[in-house]
Structures are given as structure tokens and as C-alpha cells.
Amino acid sequence: MLIAHISDFHILDPGEIFSGRVDTAAGLRRAIDAINHHTPRPDLVIATGDLVNDATPGQYDQLRSLLSGLIPPALFVAGNHDERRACASLGFGHPSADDRSGDSTHDGRVRILEAMDADQHAFVAEVDSLIVVGLDTTIPGRHDGQLGERQLAWLDSVLSNLAGRDVLIMQHHPPFSTGLEQMDAMGLTDAQAEDTVLERHRNVVGVLCGHLHRFITSPIGNTVAICAPSTGAQLALEIGDGHPAYTDETPAMLLHLMRPGQRLVTHVQPIPVPESWLPHWAV
Ligand SMILES: [Fe+2]
Ligand SMILES: [Fe+2]
Numbered sequence: 001m002l003i004a005h006i007s008d009f010h011i012l013d014p015g016e017i018f019s020g021r022v023d024t025a026a027g028l029r030r031a032i033d034a035i036n037h038h039t040p041r042p043d044l045v046i047a048t049g050d051l052v053n054d055a056t057p058g059q060y061d062q063l064r065s066l067l068s069g070l071i072p073p074a075l076f077v078a079g080n081h082d083e084r085r086a087c088a089s090l091g092f093g094h095p096s097a098d099d100r101s102g103d104s105t106h107d108g109r110v111r112i113l114e115a116m117d118a119d120q121h122a123f124v125a126e127v128d129s130l131i132v133v134g135l136d137t138t139i140p141g142r143h144d145g146q147l148g149e150r151q152l153a154w155l156d157s158v159l160s161n162l163a164g165r166d167v168l169i170m171q172h173h174p175p176f177s178t179g180l181e182q183m184d185a186m187g188l189t190d191a192q193a194e195d196t197v198l199e200r201h202r203n204v205v206g207v208l209c210g211h212l213h214r215f216i217t218s219p220i221g222n223t224v225a226i227c228a229p230s231t232g233a234q235l236a237l238e239i240g241d242g243h244p245a246y247t248d249e250t251p252a253m254l255l256h257l258m259r260p261g262q263r264l265v266t267h268v269q270p271i272p273v274p275e276s277w278l279p280h281w282a283v
Contacts, residue, residue: 001130003168004035004042004072005254007210008050008230010081011063018053019246024232027251027273028066031231034253034271036071042255043109044127045072048210048228049079049138049172051087060086073110075125077134079172079210080143080186084121084136116154124158130258131162135171143186145173145211152190152197159201166258167204174209174227176218181241183212195220206256206264215252215268226266228254 009028010018018024035042052059060083067074067090078087109127116122120136135155137145147155159167173188175195188194198204198221207225213235216227234249236242255267 001044001128001258002038002040002042003256003258004038004045005048005208005226005228005256006031006035006045006231007048007228008079008213008232009047009063010050010053010230010232011059011066012053013056013058014062018232022233022246024053025062025066027230027232027271028063029069030271030273031251031253032066032070034269036069038255038269042072044130044132045070045074046132046168046170046208047074047076048170048208049077049087050081050210050230051076051079051090053081055081055083055086057086060090064090073127075110075132075134075170077170077172078121078136078138080138080145082138084138084140088121114158116151120148120151122151122154124162129166131165131167133158133167133169135169137171137173137188145186145188147171147188147190147194149193152193155194156197156200159197159203163201163203165203168256168264169204169207171207171209173211174216174218174225175207175220176225178212178216178218178227179239180212180235180237180244182238182244183235187211197221198223205258206266208254208256213246215254217266224264226254226256228252229268231271 078084111126114124125132175191204223209227212227213230229252233246236247250270252270257265
């Protein structure tokens with residue numbers, strides 16, 4: 001199974017440009033094109049939050065319009081720039097308000113087994129033999145994230161019930177400190193508690209994240225956490241307390257390869273842009 005992992009689209013209203021420089025809609029269009037035309041075509045798309053920039057209805061309309069061109073089924077979680085109910089209504093095989101209790105399908109390959117409740121957009125999906133657990137790290141009105149004791153207890157019980165099955169977790173805020181201190185200040189406040197839960201289980205093959213606008217990876221529990229780059233603007237590598245700034249690094253998607261009896265393998269696939277852009281300080 002091949003999984004395309006894309007993140008942090010930061011879609012704006014039609015015609016608007018991110019930071020006055022990056023056409024994020026064009027970035028997502030290029031990512032969708034790369035996924036649709038990749039050989040072999042990915043079986044599933046995982047999108048790890050910050051799908052839009054300001055959570056307005058118009059931005060979600062624009063996002064839906066762009067996603068209509070995506071061929072494989074997709075699963076979404078919310079980021080700190082999203083509105084969780086809007087993310088939960090995107091469809092494509094994850095639990096919307098209408099199908100929380102039933103089987104939700106997109107071309108018959110994605111089945112929703114369980115949704116946590118109406119307050120948090122967390123779910124368990126089955127895609128072929130793979131289980132994907134989507135977690136909700138968002139705190140309304142804030143940029144840092146939290147899973148909370150209730151969601152962590154739910155995750156613990158879900159993983160126990162799925163012992164022996166391969167489970168991929170997807171969430172926006174990564175469950176580790178990255179060394180980019182200003183970004184860590186808006187990180188996952190209960191990352192240590194998630195690590196403790198994941199230490200108790202052997203069936204999590206990876207924890208897929210976003211939020212950092214860079215490819216970053218770190219061990220957690222008995223598995224590995226992996227942040228995907230943005231399909232729009234990448235953050236500079238500011239290890240220490242440097243101010244987060246966008247760079248003109250090339251957008252990318254991650255391709256996670258899962259084969260029977262093998263561990264998860266992750267490839268970084270750049271998505272070249274026709275014209276690069278320069279940050280303010282370089283102009
Ligand atoms: Fe983001
Ligand atoms: Fe974020």
C-alpha cells in the first residue's frame with residue numbers, strides 16, 4: 001500500500017495570495033496532480049491539517065472545489081488554522097455529521113469503524129488491511145495543541161482493541177519537541193502523555209503529522225512520528241529561538257510505503273514550483 005501524505009495547504013479565498021507571495025491553491029493543485037499521476041498511484045491520501053488559513057466558509061468552499069480533482073480516497077484531520085466541524089464535513093471517507101454511526105465509503109475502500117464523539121474530530125478508519133486513527137489536537141482559538149485525557153484514554157482503548165492490526169495515527173501537532181523553539185511554543189502540550197500511551201502498544205506503525213511545514217521525524221513510543229512539508233510555504237530551519245520565517249524551499253509530499261512483513265518506509269517527493277519566491281528579508 002502506498003500512502004500520499006500532504007499537509008498545511010493554508011487555502012485562502014479565491015484570488016488571495018499567502019503572505020503576499022505564495023499561491024497556496026496552486027500548490028494544492030500541483031500536489032493533487034502529482035498524486036494522481038504518480039506511478040503507482042497512491043491508494044490513500046492523508047492530509048494532516050491547516051487545510052485552510054482562516055477557517056472561513058469561503059475558504060472551505062475553495063478547498064472542496066480543489067479536492068474534487070483528487071482521485072484516491074482521502075482522510076483529513078483539523079489543524080490550528082481549521083474549524084473542526086468544517087473538517088468533519090469534508091467527506092471522502094471520514095465521519096461527517098450524517099454518517100458518524102454508519103459505514104462511510106469512498107470508492108468502497110475506506111470504512112469508518114468508529115468516531116469518538118461530536119466534540120472532537122477523532123475517528124478510526126479501515127482502508128484495506130490498514131487501520132488509520134485520526135486524532136484531534138486542536139484547541140479552538142489557539143495555535144498550540146492538546147489531545148486531552150479523554151481523547152488519550154479513547155486512543156489507549158482503541159489501540160488495545162486493535163492489537164495485532166497495523167495502525168497509522170494521523171494528527172496535526174507533532175508529539176515531540178522539534179528544537180525549533182518558537183514552533184515548539186505552539187506545540188502539543190501533552191506530547192509526553194501521548195508518548196506514554198504509545199509506549200504501551202506495539203501495533204502503531206507511524207504517527208503522521210503536519211504543523212511544522214518541514215519534513216521532521218523523531219521516535220515516539222514504539223514507533224516513529226513524521227511531519228510532512230507544506231504543499232505551499234516551507235518554514236526555515238531555525239533551530240534554537242530564531243523567529244519562524246518562510247523560505248523558498250520546494251514544497252513536497254511524503255510517500256509512505258507499507259509492505260507485508262516490512263516496517264513503514266517514507267520517501268520525500270518534492271513538488272517543484274514553476275517560479276520560486278523569496279522571503280521579505282532577501283528582497
Ligand atoms: Fe500550517
Ligand atoms: Fe499548524
